[in-house]
Amino acid sequence: MSAFIDAARGQDAARAPIWIMRQAGRYLPEYREIKERYGFWEMCRTPDLITEITLQPIRRFGMDAAILFSDIMTPLAECGVRIDFAPGPVIAEPVRTREQIARLRTPGSDEIAPYVVKGVRAVREQTEVPLIGFAGAPLTLATYLVEGQGSKDYSLFRNWLYEQPGAAHELLGKLTEVTIAYLRAQIGAGVQAVQLFDSWAGLHDAASYETFGRPYADRVLRALGPGDVPRIYLAIGAHHLYPQIGTLAAEAISVDWRTPLSHARRMLPGKALQGNLDPSALCAPPEVLLERAGEVLRQGLGGPHIFNLGHGIGPSAPVGNVQRLVEFVQGFDRTAAFDLTAEGATR
Amino acid sequence: MSAFIDAARGQDAARAPIWIMRQAGRYLPEYREIKERYGFWEMCRTPDLITEITLQPIRRFGMDAAILFSDIMTPLAECGVRIDFAPGPVIAEPVRTREQIARLRTPGSDEIAPYVVKGVRAVREQTEVPLIGFAGAPLTLATYLVEGQGSKDYSLFRNWLYEQPGAAHELLGKLTEVTIAYLRAQIGAGVQAVQLFDSWAGLHDAASYETFGRPYADRVLRALGPGDVPRIYLAIGAHHLYPQIGTLAAEAISVDWRTPLSHARRMLPGKALQGNLDPSALCAPPEVLLERAGEVLRQGLGGPHIFNLGHGIGPSAPVGNVQRLVEFVQGFDRTAAFDLTAEGATR
Numbered sequence: 268m269s270a271f272i273d274a275a276r277g278q279d280a281a282r283a284p285i286w287i288m289r290q291a292g293r294y295l296p297e298y299r300e301i302k303e304r305y306g307f308w309e310m311c312r313t314p315d316l317i318t319e320i321t322l323q324p325i326r327r328f329g330m331d332a333a334i335l336f337s338d339i340m341t342p343l344a345e346c347g348v349r350i351d352f353a354p355g356p357v358i359a360e361p362v363r364t365r366e367q368i369a370r371l372r373t374p375g376s377d378e379i380a381p382y383v384v385k386g387v388r389a390v391r392e393q394t395e396v397p398l399i400g401f402a403g404a405p406l407t408l409a410t411y412l413v414e415g416q417g418s419k420d421y422s423l424f425r426n427w428l429y430e431q432p433g434a435a436h437e438l439l440g441k442l443t444e445v446t447i448a449y450l451r452a453q454i455g456a457g458v459q460a461v462q463l464f465d466s467w468a469g470l471h472d473a474a475s476y477e478t479f480g481r482p483y484a485d486r487v488l489r490a491l492g493p494g495d496v497p498r499i500y501l502a503i504g505a506h507h508l509y510p511q512i513g514t515l516a517a518e519a520i521s522v523d524w525r526t527p528l529s530h531a532r533r534m535l536p537g538k539a540l541q542g543n544l545d546p547s548a549l550c551a552p553p554e555v556l557l558e559r560a561g562e563v564l565r566q567g568l569g570g571p572h573i574f575n576l577g578h579g580i581g582p583s584a585p586v587g588n589v590q591r592l593v594e595f596v597q598g599f600d601r602t603a604a605f606d607l608t609a610e611g612a613t614r
Numbered sequence: 615m616s617a618f619i620d621a622a623r624g625q626d627a628a629r630a631p632i633w634i635m636r637q638a639g640r641y642l643p644e645y646r647e648i649k650e651r652y653g654f655w656e657m658c659r660t661p662d663l664i665t666e667i668t669l670q671p672i673r674r675f676g677m678d679a680a681i682l683f684s685d686i687m688t689p690l691a692e693c694g695v696r697i698d699f700a701p702g703p704v705i706a707e708p709v710r711t712r713e714q715i716a717r718l719r720t721p722g723s724d725e726i727a728p729y730v731v732k733g734v735r736a737v738r739e740q741t742e743v744p745l746i747g748f749a750g751a752p753l754t755l756a757t758y759l760v761e762g763q764g765s766k767d768y769s770l771f772r773n774w775l776y777e778q779p780g781a782a783h784e785l786l787g788k789l790t791e792v793t794i795a796y797l798r799a800q801i802g803a804g805v806q807a808v809q810l811f812d813s814w815a816g817l818h819d820a821a822s823y824e825t826f827g828r829p830y831a832d833r834v835l836r837a838l839g840p841g842d843v844p845r846i847y848l849a850i851g852a853h854h855l856y857p858q859i860g861t862l863a864a865e866a867i868s869v870d871w872r873t874p875l876s877h878a879r880r881m882l883p884g885k886a887l888q889g890n891l892d893p894s895a896l897c898a899p900p901e902v903l904l905e906r907a908g909e910v911l912r913q914g915l916g917g918p919h920i921f922n923l924g925h926g927i928g929p930s931a932p933v934g935n936v937q938r939l940v941e942f943v944q945g946f947d948r949t950a951a952f953d954l955t956a957e958g959a960t961r
Contacts, residue, residue, distance in 0.1 A: 473872075504816070524819055545822070555776065583770075
């Protein structure tokens with residue numbers, strides 16, 4: 268019934284569905300209008316605004332999936348952490364000691380973020396387009412909680428993992444519980460797929476990821492399936508971790524703009540692939556943009572592919588180019604292209 | 615005569631020389647004392663301070679190479695760009711238009727940064743330890759010039775490359791000239807090796823790096839050799855670019871902490887490898903630190919290896935651990951370890 272759900276479940280099809288990470292965001296004039304009137308937390312905590320913002324890009328462009336408007340920090344606020352946006356998340360009291368970790372609340376799935384639950388229900392009532400829920404993965408949430416703010420390389424957090432591995436495992440264990448509760452609440456309210464954002468996993472080498480990253484992400488993913496909703500896992504700059512990422516209990520892997528999908532296909536056997544146009548390509552002249560999008564589509568052949576950017580869309584992306592991209596991808600016949608490619612290969 | 619120069623020239627030896635990126639830096643109490651008294655630009659522009667700071671880590675730890683104390687922004691200031699440190703570089707008027715690019719000065723090697731030339735000469739007079747000069751690669755310098763300040767993903771710069779590729783090539787061409795002049799000035803004054811920092815190359819996919827990165831870095835490297843001084847090229851998070859990096863006119867490649875040296879060895883045939891201990895491992899208890907260092911040394915076998923961190927040392931690295939690391943690496947017998955490894959492999 269849905270090209271997106273089919274692809275996310277691993278079905279190779281004639282058309283690649285498209286959605287765009289951060290599609291409900293600042294590049295949209297109708298989003299900026301709302302943002303002028305409300306604070307960011309207010310937007311994330313008001314069911315009517317969640318619903319409206321989630322639906323904006325679907326109405327304008329007709330993507331194949333909607334993604335819940337929210338922020339990966341949402342469940343951390345539910346744990347009792349004070350988070351401000353300036354505009355990136357800033358944590359007034361970073362969580363670095365066992366005492367602070369012990370004080371974190373772990374709300375259950377029946378009590379966590381009721382405004383999100385209401386928002387999900389309202390979106391489901393208002394559209395037939397499948398709705399993706401999401402959460403941050405434990406390692407990535409811990410990155411923010413410990414570091415306290417954005418950073419180029421999160422070295423404070425990475426040092427902390429070496430200094431206090433015991434505390435790190437306690438924190439990651441608690442964040443795993445909260446993330447499971449949060450995603451179960453979203454699924455209970457009706458999201459039809461989930462994406463786990465492990466945005467900062469790529470900062471770690473394979474040994475550290477195997478210790479602090481993969482096991483916790485995998486616990487979250489396993490707690491949600493299989494059979495329930497398809498699960499998408501995202502990590503950025505994580506090319507070197509693909510052998511481990513390939514073992515995760517996720518049906519689909521979101522690939523960043525630097526790893527060609529044809530390469531990811533070989534390294535992630537059995538997974539649907541999502542991605543991976545360079546978000547900056549949206550700033551190019553239309554002919555360059557569509558040429559790049561065509562390359563991504565051709566590299567995505569040979570298995571299930573959900574078209575997306577390789578990272579979130581930026582605020583300066585021209586709306587006209589987003590429209591062109593959606594139309595181009597939705598009009599691309601993968602069957603014909605695959606035949607042509609196969610023919611080319613045998614010549 | 616020098617284990618460092620031998621390894622950088624591609625000679626596989628019984629001992630891996632060690633130096634540490636940013637070894638003249640904030641983790642050292644004697645550096646912080648100087649920093650309390652002088653502004654950062656003053657430190658970079660005063661030959662006596664350059665000399666003193668460059669020699670501090672050599673005196674304390676006895677590394678196998680010294681690296682010039684300076685900043686990759688130095689030659690940009692010589693082009694007429696105003697740069698402040700807050701503490702990362704901030705460019706008051708980012709360079710984004712053809713007019714601004716045309717106005718950039720391109721000083722020759724006989725006039726650029728005379729304080730650096732004096733500093734290099736003074737260091738050479740005061741130590742027998744080989745001195746490494748350095749510069750930022752054109753793509754990385756352009757990243758700062760266009761973006762104007764530090765960023766997580768430099769998306770403004772990356773968008774600009776898609777929006778104004780013509781202007782980008784003009785800027786990169788000019789920065790190539792300046793970088794060649796600047797490194798020739800350092801070589802003329804006596805540096806015995808050079809490192810080209812292409813710190814942000816890893817943000818780009820292979821096609822963008824092939825267009826805007828590799829050709830300019832290669833022009834710089836070719837203009838300096840061969841035969842003159844060994845050339846080391848560094849990029850961070852650039853695992854996906856190794857097929858292209860392997861073609862650069864550099865004798866040695868600096869590998870970040872996420873790519874095992876044994877993997878880099880296969881992907882970069884004929885190159886000496888430098889690296890790649892995780893800088894955060896210096897914050898671990900000594901036994902963990904030395905275990906990790908031992909792994910790096912073993913992964914570095916089978917070809918020339920300069921031991922280093924996979925990125926710069928951070929301000930919170932304990933001085934005692936740096937001392938332990940230097941002693942451990944200098945006492946590691948690669949011949950014995952290689953025999954053991956080979957023996958283990960045939961069992």
